[in-house]
Amino acid sequence: MKTNLWRFLVVCVVLALTAPSLIGCQPQPETTTEAQVQPTEAPAAEPTLAGAEPPTEPEPVTLHVGTTYIWDTANPTFGWYNYNLRNLIYDTLIEWGDIDTFEPDLAESWTVSDDGLVWTFKIREGVTFHDGTPCTAEEIAWSLNWTIENEIETFSFYLANFAEVVALDPTTLQVTLSDPVGNMESALLLFTWILPPSVWDGMSYDEIMEFEGVAAGIGTGPYKLVEWVEGEYLILEAFEDYWRGRPAIDRVVYREFATDDVMIQALLAGDIDVIDMVPGPGVQSLESADTVEVLIMDSLFIDELIINSHENGTQPASLNDPQVRLAMEYAFDRGQIITLGYLGYGEPATTVLPTSMGDWHNSDIKPILFDPVEGNRILDEAGYLDTDRDGIREDGEGNPMEYRLYATDSASNARILEVISDGLSQIGISAPPTVMNEDSLIGLYPDFDFDLIYWGWGLDPDPDFAMFIFTCDQREEGGWNDSGYCNEDFERMYEEQAVTVDQEERRELIWEMQQKLFDDRPYLVSTYYDNIQAYRSDRFTGFGLGCGDILWKWCFLQGSPIE
Amino acid sequence: MQRRDYLIRKIFFAFITLIVVAFFNFLLFRILPGDPVRLIIHSPRMTREAQERIRTNFGLDKPVWFDGERLHEGDVIGAFDSQFTAYVRNLLRGDLGISFAHRQDVSTLLAERAWRTVVLLLGGDLLAVVLGMTAGLIGAWRRGTRLDLAILLWGLFSWALPTFFLGIILLILARGRLPVGGMVTAGLKPEAGLTYWLDVGKHLILPTITLAVVYTGEYILIMRSSAMEVLSEDYILTAKAKGLSTFRILRDHALKNAMLPMVTMIALTLGYTVGGAIQVETVFSWPGLGRLMYEAVQKRDYPVLQGSFLLLAISVIAANLLADLLYSALDPRVKAE
Secondary structure (H helix, E strand, O other): OOHHHHHHHHHHHHHHHHHHHHOOOOOOHHHOOOOOEOOOOOOOOOHHHHOOOOOOOOOOOEEEEEEOOOOOOOOOOOOOOOHHHHHHHOOOOEEEOOOOOEEEOOEEEEEEOOOOOEEEEEEOOOOEOOOOOEOOHHHHHHHHHHHHHOOOHHHHHHHOOEEEEEEEEOOEEEEEEOOOOOOHHHHHHOOOOOOOHHHHOOOOHHHHHHOOOHHHHOOOOOEEEEEEEOOOEEEEEEOOOOOOOOOOOOEEEEEEOOOHHHHHHHHHHOOOOEEOOOOHHHHHHHHOOOOEEEEEEOOOEEEEEEEOOOOOOOOOHHHHOHHHHHHHHHOOOHHHHHHHHOOOOEEEOOOOOOHHHHHHOOOOOOOOOOOHHHHHHHHHHOOOEOOOOOOOOEOOOOOEOEOOEEEEOOHHHHHHHHHHHHHHHOOOOEOOEEEEOHHHHHHOOOOOOOOEEEEEEEOOOOOHHHHHOOOHHHHOOOOOOOOOOOOHHHHHHHHHHHOOOOHHHHHHHHHHHHHHHHHHOOEEEEEEEOEEEEEEOOOEEOOOOOOOOOOOHHHHOOOEEOO | OHHHHHHHHHHHHHHHHHHHHHHHHHHHHHOOOOOOHHHHOOOOOOOHHHHHHHHHHOOOOOOOOOOHHHHHOOOHHHHOOOHHHHHHHHHHOOOOOEOOOOOOEHHHHHHHHHHHHHHHHHHHHHHHHHHHHHHHHHHHHOOOOHHHHHHHHHHHHHHHOOHHHHHHHHHHHOEOOEOOOOOOOOOOOHHHOHHHHHHHHHHHHHHHHHHHHHHHHHHHHHHHHHHHHHHOOHHHHHHHHOOOOHHHHHHHHHHHHHHHHHHHHHHHHHHHHHHHOHHHHHHOOOOOHHHHHHHHHHHOOHHHHHHHHHHHHHHHHHHHHHHHHHHHHHOOOHHHO
C-alpha cells in the first residue's frame, strides 16, 4: 500500500510531462524563427533587464506604442495598414504636415511653369538612405519612374498624369505632366515614398510583390526598421543621419495587443506610452489618470450608410427612387447613432468631405434632421402606402419595402444597425440588421448583391480621392466604388477638377460635386468621427496636435522626452 | 493476456479516430466558401504566370479528389494526382504545408507556437491539479463544516469565473509590478540566456495564476464529490476501526479510489487546453496556438487551420488514450471489461 501515493505522484508527473511530447515538440528557444524580419543589429536590451549594460552608455529613450494591429507586411508596395508607421520610415518629396497643410520634405522648394505642365523641384542636399546610399535627384527620379512603370498599387494612383520625371542635376528634379494636375502638391506628399534603387532596382513585378524583410523598410525617414516579430512587436531606431537631425526619441517600439481593454491597462501601468486609437469606452478611465493625456482630435474618418446605386445591382426598384432616399434621410437618426455607436465622439455629417478638410467641405449643405413624420409624409405623397396594414409599406406593384441591411461585425456596428433599422421602421420600411465578417461583405461586391451597407473611409487630405470613389470605372472588381454610383455630370466634374490648377475654381467644382452626391444619395454619411489617442504626459511632451494623429511624422518629431 | 488485448483495442480505436479526423479535416476546409488564393495574391495585376506559380506551389491547381477525365482515359496514376492524395502523402511525411498568411512552414509555425502554449498551460494546469485535488479531498473529509462550505463556494465561484474577466482584474491589480501582456520584452532574444528566461517567467505569472484559478474550480468539485462517495464506503469505516491515521486513510484508501474520475478529467483538460487557451492568450496577448488559430480563421489560412486542428485532435485522442491506459493501471476491474 505504501506505493500508492508514489503511483499517484507518478501519474501526475507523467500527465504533466506528456503534454509537450504529445505534440512532438520540446521547448526549443533556438527555433523561434518567427521573425520574418531579421535584425540588422542586436537591439539594445533595456538596462534594467540586461543588467550587464555598460554604465557609460546613456539609457536610450524608448517610446512604446500600443496598437491592436501593427501591419500586414514590411513591404510598402502592397501594405495597406498603418501609414503613420511607414511614414516614420520613408520620406516624400513634399510632406503632409497638419491635416490641411503641406511642407517641404525632400524637395526644398518648387516652381511650376505657366501652363502648369512642368514642375521643377530643388532637392535637398546631403540626404542618405538608411543603408548609406545617397538620395539625390537621380535616386528620386528613379524611384518615381519605378513607381509609375511598375504601377505600384499603393501609390501610383497619385502619379497618374506624370509623363516624364528626370534629374537635371543632383539637386534639380523636373516633372513633366501630360495634363495639369489639380492637386499636384498633395499628390506628391501622399504616400509616394521615395524608395532606394539599391534595394528595389532590377526586380520583376512579381519579385517586388513577394519581397519581404528588413530591407523593405529602408527609406530616408527619421527611423530605421530594426525588427518586426509578427503579432508581437516592431522596433524602430533613430536614424543618425536623418536630414533634419537625429530625432529626440531614440527608439519607437510598437506592441501588439489582442484587446483594447488590456492596452488601456498597459498605458495606465506605464508599459506603453501611446495608444494609437483609443476606443470610446476607454476614454473615461484614461481621462481620470493624472499621468495620461487624452487627445480627441478631428480626423479624416467618415462612416456612412451605402445605398446600392448600381444599375445592375440586386436592390429593389423602390430603393432607386430619390423620394425614398430622401425619406430615409429623415429616418436616419445621426444624433442617436453618434451617441450609441461612437459614445458621442463624432459630429453629425452632411457631405462626403468632413469639416476637418476646411474649405473643401461644402458648408452650404444644411443637415436634414431626424423627422420620421416628414419621412412618412414624403412616402405617402410618393405613393408608397401600407395597403395590407402590416406596418410595412408597398411600392406601386405591391412589393413590400424590405431592404437588406449589412455591416461588418463589431460591437458598435451592431448598436448602430439597430438605430438605423429602428429609424427606418418608423417610416414603414423594414430593414432587419445583419452583421458579417469583412470578407463576406467584400464577397457581395462583384454582383452588387446588397441593399444597404454601413461602412466607412479614412480619406486623403485632398478631396480628389473622396470624389474618385464615385467614378464609374471604379465599380469594377477591385475598384473603390462601393455604392455603384455612376453619373455623367459627376464624371464630367471629376475630370474637370482633376486638371484645374486654380484652387478656388477647383473648390467651387468640389462643392458642386458634394451637392450632387448629397442630392443623389449613394451615401447617407452619418458622422465625421474623432480620432482618439492617449499618451503618458509624465514622460513625453510637445507632440504636434494639428495632424489629427500624434504618431504622424510631422507631429511626432515635435515630441520629446521629459527629463 | 486480457490486459494486452485491452491495450491493443484502445490503440486501434485511437488510430481509427485519428484517420477519420484527418479525413474530415481535409473535407471541412474544401467545402467552405471563399477563395484563399485571393489572400496569397496581393495584387490583382500580378501576372498570370505568377498566379499560376502560386497555385502550383500551394497545390491548388490540382483537382480536389481525382480527375474524372483522366481516369476515363485510363491514366489512373495521373487522375489521382489530386489535392487529397497530396494531402495524405504530405501528412504521412509530417509535412503540413505552407501557411498562406505567414508564408512559412506550418509544422515549424505550429511547433513554435505550441511550445509557448504548453509553457503557458503547464504551470497553470499543474497548480490547478494539486490545489484542486487537495482542497477537494479536504472538503470531502470535513464534509458539512465551515471549511467545506468555503471550499465548495470557492470551487463554484472559480468554476463560474470567466477567464477574460479574471485576467483583466488581475492585470489591474498587478499594474506597474508585472508586465501587461506579451511573452517577452520587445527585442530581448533567447541568446540573452537567463535574462531572457527570467523575463519570460515574469510575463508568465499572471496568465498562470488566471488559468490555475479558473481550472481549480472544476477539480475541486469533481474531487470533492468523488471523494465523498468513496468516504461513505464501508471499507473506510473498516480502516477507521483498524485505527489508521486520517492521513493514511485519505492517502491509501480514499485518494486512490477517488482518482478515477479525476484522471479522465485531467486528461481531457490537458487534451483540450492545447488549443483551448484562446481566452488567456487573447487577454495577455500571448503569441501561442490559440491566437494563431483565431487569426487563421479570420484569414482563411487553410494549411494552418488544418494543421492545428490535426494537432488538437491528436492531443485529445492521445490524452484519452492515456487516460484509458492509466485506468487499467489504477483500476484492476477495467481490463476485465
